[in-house]
Amino acid sequence: MKPLPYLIIAFLCLSCSNKKTSTNKESEVQHDIVGTWKMIYAEIKKNDSLEVKNLSKSSFIKIINNSHFSFFNQDELDARNSYGGAGTYSVKGNQYVETLIYTSAEAIRNHVFTFTIKIAGDTLIQSGIEEVKKAGIKQEIIEKYIRIN
Structure with missing residues (x-):
């Protein structure tokens, strides 16, 4: 019995199961981002000022499934200061x-926001420039979330 056919079959099986393409890596990142995230830190830079969001009296969560995201901010002291939104998203590498799509703020409805993300364990870090001329918004943000589900 010649071992060569068995070696070829073993080689083919191993090369197929261990090979990672960029598409597989992108799918892994998209899969890693799916879940429910609670904001633990947020900073906003506008011009030369820096604001760190006070999260001690509010809860901000982001829910991401395979095709859509939503976010909700609940002010624990005044429900009138609560807001939310939702829409679609895509992930390519760390972008x-x-x-x-869904928001009561008409000036930012259907706007596309591009961020850089990093996922490390149960932590998601999202950063980028938010610019919506129609709404008078131009700011740099850094948001950190922990996975709660």
Whole structure:
């Protein structure tokens, strides 16, 4: 019995199961981002000022499934200060792009926001420039979330 056919079959099986293409890596990143995330830190840079969001009296969560995202901010002291939004997203490498479709803020409805993301364990870091001329928004953000589901 010649071992060569068995070696060829073993080689083919191993090469197929261990090979990672960029598409597989992108799918892994998209799969890693799916879940429910709670914001633990946020900073906003406008011109020469820096604002760190006070999260001690509010809860901000982001929910991401395979094709859509949503976010909700609940002010624990005044429900009138609560807001939310939702839409579609895509991930390519470390680029995360949201299209905000559902929001009460008409000036940013259907706007596309591009961010850089990093996922390390149960932590998601999202950063980028938010610019919506129609709404008078131009700011750099860094948001950190922990996975809660």
